Amino acid sequence: MAQVFPYTYYSCPCVESSSTKPNAVQSAPQEAAPFLEDEEENTFDPRSPRANFSLYPIEHLLYCTDCHQIRCPRCMVEEVVCWYCPNCLFEVPSSTVRSDGNRCTRNCYNCPICTSILSISSLEKPTEGLTPNDAASDAAKAPGGPYFLSCPFCQWSSLEIGIQFEKHFNLTSQLQKIIRGDTHRLGSVTDLASPRGEEMEGEIQGRASVASVEDTAPLPIQGDTETLFTNLYNFYRAQLSELSDANPYSLSSDYSFASPSSITRLMNLYGSGGRTKKDRPKPIREAAEFSEGQKVSNPLSEKENIDRIRSVGWEGTASVEQRLQQCREDVGFVDELRPLATLLRTKKSKRCKICRQILSRPESKVSTNRYKIKLLALNNIPKITMRSLNAQPAQHPSFPMQATAPGSDEASTLKPLVPTHFLLTITNPLFDSIKVTLATPSTTPGCVKSKVTILCPQFDVGANTDVWDEALSSATDRSSKRQSQMLSAGPDGGSLTGIQAEAGKVWERGRNWTSIVVEVAPGSLPDSIGHVTLGDDAQGDGGAALDEDEDVLEIPIFVRLEYETEAGGDDGGAAHARKEDAGKEKREEAFWAVLGVGRIAG
Amino acid sequence: MATAASSTPDYFTRKVSTGRIRPTLSGIQNASSPHTPFNRSLSSFYNSPSSGFRNDDENNVVIELGSRFMRIGMAGEALPRCIMSFGPDDHHRVGDYRQWMPGYNTRRKRKRGEEWGQDHELWRNDVRELDLGLVEDKLERAARKADGEVLMLDDRKKRLTVILASVIARPLLSVTLSTLFNIFQAPSITILPSPIACAASSGLRSALVLDIGWAESTATAIYEYREICQRRSVRAARTISEAMAELLDEECTAQAKGPIEVSFEEAEEVLTRLAWCKGNGDDRREDESQDAPQTILLPLPPSEPSTTLEINFSRFSEPAETAFFGENGDISSYDAHDLSLSRLLYNALLALPVDVRKVCMARIVITGGVSNIPGIKARVIEELKLLVKCRGWDPIRNYGKATKRANSNPRERNDNTAVRLESNVTESSDTDDGTAEESNELHQPAVAAAFVPQEQDPILERLAERAAKQAPPTVEGRIRAVETLGAWAGGSLMAALRIKGVVEVERESFLQHGLAGASKEKEVSSKAAQRQSLGPGARSAGAERASWTLGIWA
């Protein structure tokens, strides 16, 4: 949806074998699943909320040549081939990813406000805008003096949060120092102060006054969270090691209570009775003060925040998205946001989840986009396209994929209840000719019921032989009679009564493609006056206004292919393949596709 | 130690007994050197993560799953590496790039028959109307995205810790486990209850954790890392979000910006950024800061050219007031599932044995997304103090003419009695001795419960003695709130310290048998662990994993 009409989505069959099915204890209401149970064969419902998770454009799909099935991201397993920074394009070794995390450790930072890449500038010559890594490479030219990060888009600057750098390279370690220094400052203040009562209040006020001084960075929250976490971790760790020191041979002398750091012992108060005090190891105690990771709530800081919201207003508060970006939900204000080191990206190889065959493997060099292996569905599954018969293709009919000018609103707006003819073209990428059988529910699922008739549901599509074969042979089955009829219908022709698309007849045929006609009578939207074809569910709700995209006409089509091919040598996992004699092998494949035709006019 | 049975909604297939104490966690620490210095102080954002203590042969992943967000990151870090939401924009088809198109209209109508914010939920605990397949789809996509685009882990073995609410419908648990096993290919998953993780990340062993969740708020009493009592209320984030939307709608209409229906996203944005909460009976704040602006300009409703809405700052405190604290309406029709937050806490405390109560009341931990709204924590604590001051710890709120109350079990009435502070004293004075005694207590309600003399329990006394010898002086008997780093950080700590939970689900046996493979006995693994660790040699790898249990999720 929201794609340019017409479009085609393919449904990966792996949803049907989804892992919830066997384990689902309670039976979920089935009508919500994309497969309706009303007819004898299940009908795919592109309207169901689940359909969004199983439909893919064909470009996103791979194909397992062992299983002979489409593979979507859900039925593939991925392995990282290499990590790199999308900004500086430097490859990051896996050991660094492990030790330093999933973000660029060079000088790449994203704006905390708008997420665009920050550039580094000198305070001396503020006009000089260099990307961090350029600056690093030609250090000689760079101006001296303190540097800061700034956003070329939203004008945010790190000076706003009091961060500036002495050097224009190695920002990460400098930033660490700045933050750590800040943390230390806070940590020491809090260590001295008792975390209770008036002293705490005093500390808060003290901090507030420090923060109001211009040149200190107001970075309390992160420091607090991090310090608290570190303190807490150290505290637990110390407690646990104390335990194991006290009972070095505890493993053999006591039950699991004595095993170092067993949480059973952390909470041994209700441990089994009958043990003497001596045997019982000391439980770890709770953290008692800030240095151990405990922080008593302070109502004053909340009041402070309220006043701050009042004074900074809407603009000064951090948006939901900004908070999520920082992964810190306790960040409240824009000036608490910090530049984020750029998230790394990976190149991944993909395997079939069932048979582990490699489906795609990129070249490991960051600079190339090439793949060593890539089994595209595009090369293995017939491509299905649909376009209106009214809109005349300017191109040569041998290239039906390029049919109508995309997105022309006129072509994609459908008149309710007016039967319209569409041309459905199937292009075969295989080197064997295929036999195609199409099926579709006579009315589309959902609250706007449109009638769909495939005039010729069964036909052959030629093999994808050499292009020159076609050029040389004049034997394409394109009938000039139809061509002229189409022209005579004219671009304005709403109805095609002049040229009858005959039932059971192929409309047009090329080397490796075949077009057939589909007749669609779009249903009318519930709001329009007159004939209202409402679904049952919609009536139940009083036929309220349509939900988003409910006026889009999407046709689910079940596609079944049959073809004979050379028997592959080591074709083990051929569930659909039946060995025949003479080394030929018959294959069957089937999947649902969804064709987005257009929007029904209200 | 028995406490009143919690009022569980009918949708749980089995009744969750919170009345008994059970070990929730047990485990053995890996025999790594306990003295490794802990030398990190920053999260991975600043690129000095937990290398100091991260085990090198596995990836230690911690996931917290709530009904609206998934937090996921590496153990030992203070912050998750990403927070995934489950909004409609996260559920478009692949290749549907509409949300990045210029002019994409974020204003979304609510779908027919959908509740407020329903399309932003991963799940709800009422599984009767839930499409589990859809839950799986959403969870699968979010987890796959987090794994592939944020964590980007190498192929080392993954160790998974999942933090879940302590009450979750079994089908949801099943879907969660199967999806996570499927995506992360982990050999086993440890499940941690979120209240315990919260307590751990506030440095506490006992706590009363108030989690203001999306669909419900829960108050969970934890004593020595065990959940012993839970109370719930439907006043939660959804309530305040709806209240905020109503307020905005009202203001839009009043300021003649047209009767627009404020979308969920807009309400949430305003709620997150501007909502605050008044102190108890605190209207003086209005005049307190005269110099600060009294109104806030909002870029709402979105239009071209942009319009603004001018709203008095004090109005932004109203949603919290009505959603969490208001006790308006007829108090006798007061719903036990609709308690104000302070009363929820009070009831939870009331249900606790006295010695547990005096510990827990000094360790109140408030968590959950909306608890970040400034003023809420302070307000909850203030109101709780007031309640305790007025009422003491008498479980009976209104004696009325009931002379038989001495015979009845007071716990049975915890939840259904009405609030009537002034009347209960006078009404109860005309009854028998026992009641008169009680009413005397009521006359001096300021005595904190912890100091009310109570039956002597020799065992508890001895335990207390012992505890007093070993632990540094602890704070008890007064109401105090302690900050927490949240459930995710707690899980991160516990996973980094290699503390194992009772509930550890093995991949193979889960995939074979599903949840049915869990041992029926809740405590089997802790007992088994005790038996098996008789000596180092007695522990055989095979026997160790012979059975697993669902613990409190059974």
Ligand SMILES: [Zn+2]
């Ligand atoms: Zn698939």
Ligand SMILES: [Zn+2]
């Ligand atoms: Zn970089």
Ligand SMILES: [Zn+2]
């Ligand atoms: Zn920016």
Ligand SMILES: [Zn+2]
């Ligand atoms: Zn395969």
